[in-house]
Amino acid sequence: MLTLNQIRKNPEELIKKLSVRNKDFSALIYELIKIDDKRKELKGKSDKLLAESNKLAKSIGMLFKEGKKEEAENAKKRAVEIKEEVKNVNTELSETENKLKEILYEIPNIPHDSVPEGKSDEDNEEIRKGGEIPVLQKKVPHWELAAKFDLIDFELGNKITGAGFPVYKGKGAKLQRALINFFLEEAENAGFTEIMPPLVINEDSGFGTGQLPDKEGQMYQITEDKLFLIPTAEVPVTNIFRNVILKESDFPIKLTAYSSCFRREAGSYGKDVRGLNRLHQFDKVEIVQIQHPDKSYETLDEMVAYVESLVQKLELPYRIVKLCGGDLGFTSALTYDFEVYSAGQDKWLEVSSVSNFESFQANRLKLRFKKEGEKQTQPAHTLNGSALALPRILAALLENNYSEEGIKIPKVLQKFLNFDIIK
RNA sequence: GGAGAGAUGGCAGAGUGGUCGAAUGCGGCGGUCUUGAAAACCGUUGUACCGAAAGGUACCGGGGGUUCGAAUCCCUCUCUCUCCGCCA
Numbered sequence: 001m002l003t004l005n006q007i008r009k010n011p012e013e014l015i016k017k018l019s020v021r022n023k024d025f026s027a028l029i030y031e032l033i034k035i036d037d038k039r040k041e042l043k044g045k046s047d048k049l050l051a052e053s054n055k056l057a058k059s060i061g062m063l064f065k066e067g068k069k070e071e072a073e074n075a076k077k078r079a080v081e082i083k084e085e086v087k088n089v090n091t092e093l094s095e096t097e098n099k100l101k102e103i104l105y106e107i108p109n110i111p112h113d114s115v116p117e118g119k120s121d122e123d124n125e126e127i128r129k130g131g132e133i134p135v136l137q138k139k140v141p142h143w144e145l146a147a148k149f150d151l152i153d154f155e156l157g158n159k160i161t162g163a164g165f166p167v168y169k170g171k172g173a174k175l176q177r178a179l180i181n182f183f184l185e186e187a188e189n190a191g192f193t194e195i196m197p198p199l200v201i202n203e204d205s206g207f208g209t210g211q212l213p214d215k216e217g218q219m220y221q222i223t224e225d226k227l228f229l230i231p232t233a234e235v236p237v238t239n240i241f242r243n244v245i246l247k248e249s250d251f252p253i254k255l256t257a258y259s260s261c262f263r264r265e266a267g268s269y270g271k272d273v274r275g276l277n278r279l280h281q282f283d284k285v286e287i288v289q290i291q292h293p294d295k296s297y298e299t300l301d302e303m304v305a306y307v308e309s310l311v312q313k314l315e316l317p318y319r320i321v322k323l324c325g326g327d328l329g330f331t332s333a334l335t336y337d338f339e340v341y342s343a344g345q346d347k348w349l350e351v352s353s354v355s356n357f358e359s360f361q362a363n364r365l366k367l368r369f370k371k372e373g374e375k376q377t378q379p380a381h382t383l384n385g386s387a388l389a390l391p392r393i394l395a396a397l398l399e400n401n402y403s404e405e406g407i408k409i410p411k412v413l414q415k416f417l418n419f420d421i422i423k
Numbered sequence: 424g425g426a427g428a429g430a431u432g433g434c435a436g437a438g439u440g441g442u443c444g445a446a447u448g449c450g451g452c453g454g455u456c457u458u459g460a461a462a463a464c465c466g467u468u469g470u471a472c473c474g475a476a477a478g479g480u481a482c483c484g485g486g487g488g489u490u491c492g493a494a495u496c497c498c499u500c501u502c503u504c505u506c507c508g509c510c511a
Contacts, residue, residue, distance in 0.1 A: 040473065040474095041473095044474075044479095044480095050480060051478095051479055059491095060441085061491090061492070072491085078491085245469095366470095377471095
């Protein structure tokens with residue numbers, strides 16, 4: 001979330017910047033400022049009354065000690081009056097604060113200056129392309145290949161759980177494991193520390209990274225215990241730093257985590273959900289960085305370059321797009337999406353999303369740092385990216401490397417496998 | 424699942440109704456001493472909000488209550504530990 005200071009500093013400019021998201025926030029912002037004015041006023045009033053009440057309470061103690069009972073009783077009467085007043089003011093104050101929060105949670109992150117205007121993914125800006133789109137003897141979608149070579153059983157998943165929970169078998173399962181190992185090894189070489197996080201999170205964690213209060217419908221819930229299955233390792237890993245004050249010298253913090261991810265994907269339908277294209281459970285290796293505000297965009301570039309190196313090593317044709325305002329996620333200031341070309345379907349598939357959240361998540365998380373010798377804390381910047389999401393990578397690998405001989409395994413994965421072709 | 428104990432500042436740990444934002448020890452930071460370091464000694468050491476400032480307010484696991492006054496009493500939730508049971 002944005003802070004009130006951020007918002008009040010220059011509301012006009014903020015509204016203008018937010019308008020890149022293709023939405024007008026002026027009414028919300030001005031209402032927010034009005035409510036904040038009221039909050040300040042009430043807080044002042046309440047503090048004054050409490051100060052008086054505290055003073056009085058202390059004096060009553062003294063009076064009793066000195067045996068001045070009558071005076072004490074009089075003071076008590078006054079105290080009761082003040083208390084009644086405090087109660088009224090505080091009721092109004094907490095109502096005001098709640099309203100304030102409600103609106104604050106509705107305001108998305110400020111898009112970075114470089115974010116292009118636009119309504120949907122069609123307006124995203126292509127940054128670069130790489131790799132070569134293979135010329136195939138025959139275009140076969142991965143779900144057919146998966147069946148032909150007995151790699152993934154979608155029907156079995158239906159039986160055990162439901163749609164979107166595939167069962168990987170034999171070489172299909174091994175390929176998954178190879179990808180996980182490859183991604184984790186690469187991340188380690190790039191200086192990321194491996195984390196194995198819980199796959200279930202509580203409400204506070206969901207709030208910290210921005211899934212709650214609004215997007216609980218996208219998560220599987222364990223209502224009995226008020227817990228949620230993670231939609232991405234970003235949530236547990238970033239929440240390591242909830243309520244933490246770092247030293248400047250702690251930056252950059254670089255973490256990576258492999259996890260299964262669970263998403264309800266309510267509202268998805270049609271050809272987008274065919275095969276591995278959109279699942280309720282999938283595997284992903286995530287990278288997370290906590291960085292000094294002055295360096296977070298450098299870090300974002302570095303993370304993009306890192307993810308790019310992964311798709312290059314996997315020999316997949318890819319493109320990198322910068323998300324336009326209309327497509328940009330609620331919590332993000334700048335996001336690059338990676339897409340790989342899956343030749344059997346003739347389709348670009350999103351396999352990674354690398355974002356700088358600046359201080360938006362940090363404000364929610366209360367993740368701050370202090371400069372050497374300074375008293376004032378300030379929010380750190382958080383960033384993360386998929387490196388990478390497995391199912392669509394697998395889809396592209398199967399489709400792009402298929403020929404009459406079988407499915408060839410890219411070189412970088414071979415050391416994790418005891419086969420180099422699937423026949 | 425059953426029985427019990429507990430949750431206090433970076434950590435350890437005191438405090439059971441008033442002057443407690445909280446003793447003390449350790450750690451951290453600054454200083455004295457020293458060629459340098461250690462030791463010793465002295466000082467300092469939480470976060471957030473309101474306020475131009477002075478200053479004020481809140482926070483002793485979370486929420487609610489009693490009281491003029493709560494870290495301390497009551498209710499409730501969560502978590503941790505110990506024992507028993509079950510179990511990877």
